[in-house]
Amino acid sequence: xxxxxxxxxxxxxxxxxxxxxxxxxxxxxxxxxxxxxxxxxxxxxxxxxxxxxxxxxxxxxxxxxxxxxxxxxxxxxxxxxxxxxxxxxxxxxxxxxxxxxxxxxxxxxxxxxxxxxxxxxxxxxxxxxxxxxxxxxxxxxxxxxxxxxxxxxxxxxxxxxxxxxxxxxxxxxxxxxxxxxxxxxxxxxxxxxxxxxxxxxxxxxxxxxxxxxxxxxxxxxxxxxxxxxxxxxxxxxxxxxxxxxxxxxxxxxxxxxxxxxxxxxxxxxxxxxxxxxxxxxxxxxxxxxxxxxxxxxxxxxxxxxxxxxxxxxxxxxxxxxxxxxxxxxxxxxxxxxxxxxxxxxxxxxxxxxxxxxxxxxxxxxxxxxxxxxxxxxxx
Amino acid sequence: xxxxxxxxxxxxxxxxxxxxxxxxxxxxxxxxxxxxxxxxxxxxxxxxxxxxxxxxxxxxxxxxxxxxxxxxxxxxxxxxxxxxxxxxxxxxxxxxxxxxxxxxxxxxxxxxxxxxxxxxxxxxxxxxxxxxxxxxxxxxxxxxxxxxxxxxxxxxxxxxxxxxxxxxxxxxxxxxxxxxxxxxxxxxxxxxxxxxxxxxxxxxxxxxxxxxxxxxxxxxxxxxxxxxxxxxxxxxxxxxxxxxxxxxxxxxxxxxxxxxxxxxxxxxxxxxxxxxxxxxxxxxxxxxxxxxxxxxxxxxxxxxxxxxxxxxxxxxxxxxxxxxxxxxxxxxxxxxxxxxxxxxxxxxxxxxxxxxxxxxxxxxxxxxxxxxxxxxxxx
Numbered sequence: 001x002x003x004x005x006x007x008x009x010x011x012x013x014x015x016x017x018x019x020x021x022x023x024x025x026x027x028x029x030x031x032x033x034x035x036x037x038x039x040x041x042x043x044x045x046x047x048x049x050x051x052x053x054x055x056x057x058x059x060x061x062x063x064x065x066x067x068x069x070x071x072x073x074x075x076x077x078x079x080x081x082x083x084x085x086x087x088x089x090x091x092x093x094x095x096x097x098x099x100x101x102x103x104x105x106x107x108x109x110x111x112x113x114x115x116x117x118x119x120x121x122x123x124x125x126x127x128x129x130x131x132x133x134x135x136x137x138x139x140x141x142x143x144x145x146x147x148x149x150x151x152x153x154x155x156x157x158x159x160x161x162x163x164x165x166x167x168x169x170x171x172x173x174x175x176x177x178x179x180x181x182x183x184x185x186x187x188x189x190x191x192x193x194x195x196x197x198x199x200x201x202x203x204x205x206x207x208x209x210x211x212x213x214x215x216x217x218x219x220x221x222x223x224x225x226x227x228x229x230x231x232x233x234x235x236x237x238x239x240x241x242x243x244x245x246x247x248x249x250x251x252x253x254x255x256x257x258x259x260x261x262x263x264x265x266x267x268x269x270x271x272x273x274x275x276x277x278x279x280x281x282x283x284x285x286x287x288x289x290x291x292x293x294x295x296x297x298x299x300x301x302x303x304x305x306x307x308x309x310x311x312x313x314x315x316x317x318x319x320x321x322x323x324x325x326x327x328x329x330x331x332x333x334x335x336x337x338x339x340x341x342x343x344x345x346x347x348x349x350x351x352x353x354x355x356x357x358x359x360x361x362x363x364x365x366x367x368x369x370x371x372x373x374x375x376x377x378x379x
Numbered sequence: 380x381x382x383x384x385x386x387x388x389x390x391x392x393x394x395x396x397x398x399x400x401x402x403x404x405x406x407x408x409x410x411x412x413x414x415x416x417x418x419x420x421x422x423x424x425x426x427x428x429x430x431x432x433x434x435x436x437x438x439x440x441x442x443x444x445x446x447x448x449x450x451x452x453x454x455x456x457x458x459x460x461x462x463x464x465x466x467x468x469x470x471x472x473x474x475x476x477x478x479x480x481x482x483x484x485x486x487x488x489x490x491x492x493x494x495x496x497x498x499x500x501x502x503x504x505x506x507x508x509x510x511x512x513x514x515x516x517x518x519x520x521x522x523x524x525x526x527x528x529x530x531x532x533x534x535x536x537x538x539x540x541x542x543x544x545x546x547x548x549x550x551x552x553x554x555x556x557x558x559x560x561x562x563x564x565x566x567x568x569x570x571x572x573x574x575x576x577x578x579x580x581x582x583x584x585x586x587x588x589x590x591x592x593x594x595x596x597x598x599x600x601x602x603x604x605x606x607x608x609x610x611x612x613x614x615x616x617x618x619x620x621x622x623x624x625x626x627x628x629x630x631x632x633x634x635x636x637x638x639x640x641x642x643x644x645x646x647x648x649x650x651x652x653x654x655x656x657x658x659x660x661x662x663x664x665x666x667x668x669x670x671x672x673x674x675x676x677x678x679x680x681x682x683x684x685x686x687x688x689x690x691x692x693x694x695x696x697x698x699x700x701x702x703x704x705x706x707x708x709x710x711x712x713x714x715x716x717x718x719x720x721x722x723x724x725x726x727x728x729x730x731x732x733x734x735x736x737x738x739x740x741x742x743x744x745x746x747x748x749x750x751x752x753x754x755x756x757x758x
Contacts, residue, residue, distance in 0.1 A: 021636060038715045208638050254451050257585050268387065
């Protein structure tokens with residue numbers, strides 16, 4: 001019988017200033033280590049109720065169908081797309097980065113007919129262009145877009161896009177993976193029908209869970225489907241038998257107990273701080289970074305108007321070795337920043353100031369280290 | 380802006396002797412609370428390599444495509460079924476409990492043509508019946524079965540079922556959610572093509588991850604598919620760009636970092652103990668339970684030959700209030716046991732002796748408490 005005795009794993013103490021995961025508060029890490037209980041334990045059901053209330057507050061929604069999908073943000077994307085779109089349904093996907101592209105892939109694998117509307121990477125989704133595309137493509141049932149593109153650091157005007165969809169009688173899917181907790185996410189006010197997020201960005205929780213929320217209109221639409229949702233695990237009408245309503249909960253799947261302890265504590269901290277304070281803290285850290293980088297002659301990819309405070313795509317100075325800088329920051333300074341993706345590879349760094357990462361002292365540490373590393377490159 | 384300030388969540392100290400989750404060792408809980416690092420950090424890639432080696436050892440396989448899916452066992456089921464079966468493919472599913480039924484649902488939602496072969500709940504899958512069904516249904520591409528049925532406590536002869544599939548040129552999918560770590564799982568020797576498990580049973584880890592493994596034959600089959608795997612997230616050829624091979628890892632999804640710390644520590648503990656010792660410990664605890672229950676006049680659902688040591692379905696004595704007993708065990712004695720499912724609801728209790736739960740002292744505590752609770756019922 002095979003035996004592989006390795007040492008216990010002790011991770012290095014990195015400062016996580018990349019595109020996620022973000023730094024996790026000690027209180028959240030401690031919560032993860034609480035005694036595991038059963039997924040049908042009455043004490044656990046109470047935890048789920050509190051989680052639901054706090055997710056509703058974070059999403060600014062009263063949607064009953066608000067829950068944490070037991071998988072990372074990509075699974076939340078699957079949940080939104082596969083529940084709303086039936087095979088053959090036309091779905092318009094606004095694409096201005098990696099995650100819009102991924103949504104297309106998810107939708108077309110699920111048999112939907114994708115109507116792509118492409119924007120330059122680094123620019124926001126233009127609601128007028130979406131409007132024109134909906135005029136030109138009758139019968140679109142769903143409009144999907146990314147609120148905060150993690151690959152480019154761009155914020156799009158979610159309210160305006162949702163209003164355009166509404167005008168054409170289409171449902172909306174919004175990717176709020178990087179926005180939730182860092183900038184306002186107003187699900188009810190904007191009339192978004194399905195939204196998904198992730199825990200490892202501005203919620204400052206370890207990765208692995210995806211808060212999602214479906215509007216009553218979305219739930220009615222799902223209940224009226226002609227075909228079953230392709231994934232039994234993600235079928236929200238099934239999952240709600242466990243997460244939903246009053247009274248006894250039916251076993252659907254075994255919930256990721258300890259990860260949910262962590263999310264409870266992370267959301268609790270966010271509620272105590274207050275969403276508006278969290279947004280202001282992200283903005284303040286971002287402006288401090290803008291200021292510091294400007295003094296080093298480093299500019300941003302994205303126009304000031306559309307910049308995400310929590311995800312800063314900055315242009316790599318000419319003559320600088322991208323990989324060597326990131327590697328030195330990680331190995332010599334214990335700071336993680338992100339590389340560019342797709343057409344932006346080698347052109348930008350992605351500096352995340354998310355959740356616990358959005359603090360002036362972390363920005364100062366990064367600026368100090370970056371100066372040293374860049375100086376050593378040109379020495 | 381909404382604020383919901385709740386107290387920190389402090390779970391009660393339950394002794395988990397139900398169908399899972401099982402008790403988690405303090406070392407594993409402590410590992411969960413380690414500092415979060417990035418999913419592309421070289422230190423994390425080393426952790427993934429060690430994880431793969433330990434999962435291969437646990438599965439008794441050399442399969443390169445061995446990894447932990449970022450979701451609970453139900454997602455591992457999705458991964459196995461949706462990767463191997465294309466829409467229109469015939470899949471024979473042997474069903475002798477809840478999880479065979481669930482596999483049918485997963486396969487038919489994915490567009491496969493299910494050939495169900497049903498057995499009485501509480502009985503094992505009979506390889507001769509599977510053989511006859513394959514004779515009667517030409518063109519079956521995949522045979523799927525549950526090794527250890529969590530809903531009934533039955534162990535089926537996986538080697539014999541896989542041999543029958545092989546004889547008919549079909550691939551095999553095996554559900555090893557409850558078997559892995561508690562009884563031998565010999566993936567290479569049996570020639571199983573896709574296997575999935577869960578962390579919250581005999582591995583004694585919190586729920587949320589699904590170790591899976593695909594044979595080289597399965598991978599070749601997946602690469603030769605005419606259609607894309609319905610789920611982008613679960614497409615194993617995509618996921619392996621992150622989990623697989625030598626050299627640079629490509630970003631696919633954000634791995635559940637801290638949950639994987641926990642799995643690393645749980646597998647490390649299993650490797651140090653040794654699989655054979657773990658099996659013997661499960662068997663010993665089981666026999667102690669059989670003995671103790673016999674003295675109380677409580678019998679088993681399953682014939683001795685097919686009983687799972689880690690999942691004991693025991694007949695509820697006549698005149699006893701099922702729900703009241705379980706509730707009193709939980710609330711007055713802090714012991715969780717499981718209810719019967721489907722046709723066995725109200726007829727059996729499911730007593731799990733899984734992983735850290737498979738210890739004589741836990742069995743003694745349960746027997747003592749059960750005596751008190753049953754006495755109070757008849758008093």
